[in-house]
Amino acid sequence: MEDSDRVKFRSKFISENKELVDWLQTNRYSNSFLESIYTKILRCELPLTDKQLQGVKNSMGYMLKKVEQETVRVELEKVHSDDTPSGAYVGVEKTRYDMTLKFKGTRKTSRGFVIHNFVDKEGNFLMTFANEQLIIEDHSIEIGDCFTCKATVNRHSLNEFDPSNKFKQTVLNRIKYNKYLGNKENANVS
Numbered sequence: 001m002e003d004s005d006r007v008k009f010r011s012k013f014i015s016e017n018k019e020l021v022d023w024l025q026t027n028r029y030s031n032s033f034l035e036s037i038y039t040k041i042l043r044c045e046l047p048l049t050d051k052q053l054q055g056v057k058n059s060m061g062y063m064l065k066k067v068e069q070e071t072v073r074v075e076l077e078k079v080h081s082d083d084t085p086s087g088a089y090v091g092v093e094k095t096r097y098d099m100t101l102k103f104k105g106t107r108k109t110s111r112g113f114v115i116h117n118f119v120d121k122e123g124n125f126l127m128t129f130a131n132e133q134l135i136i137e138d139h140s141i142e143i144g145d146c147f148t149c150k151a152t153v154n155r156h157s158l159n160e161f162d163p164s165n166k167f168k169q170t171v172l173n174r175i176k177y178n179k180y181l182g183n184k185e186n187a188n189v190s
Helices: 003-016 018-030 032-042 050-079
Strands: 096-108 114-120 125-130 146-159 167-182
Touching (some): 003 018, 003 032, 018 032, 018 050, 032 050, 096 125
Antiparallel strands (some): 096 146, 114 125, 146 167
């Protein structure tokens, strides 16, 4: 293909994919893939493969969705900036306590840690970082299971992960799980 044909082909490609090319020009430095595709367009190294085009479209969709989610989050933070967090802190920091807790769930962090969430009898939120599944007395803990333990209150924090649902939480460490108490939610009623 001669240079003049390449330039014509590029002009046609750009006019047919204007929105995509404009977005690519603005976001080309987001990652090396987008930068390489933009360079191919500038150098008239066309046509792009179907996989390359789909990759750019997928990146565009992902990044636009991310911007939209962040916009919603910022708006929620403005609306709920004066909300009073629910719950209360448990104990005094750096002090060890005997506790009775109910397991509420687990989630993984981007760093590979596991966060275990609990609630006490008063409805206060507690959590701990771990890298393992909870097992007490050979029982694999499930949501709703209650147990006793001894734990140190590491710190008190405000959980603002969801701006519309802020709550105080107590971060525990050095947990020694003692006794499995059961699960009222999964109990068989005869």
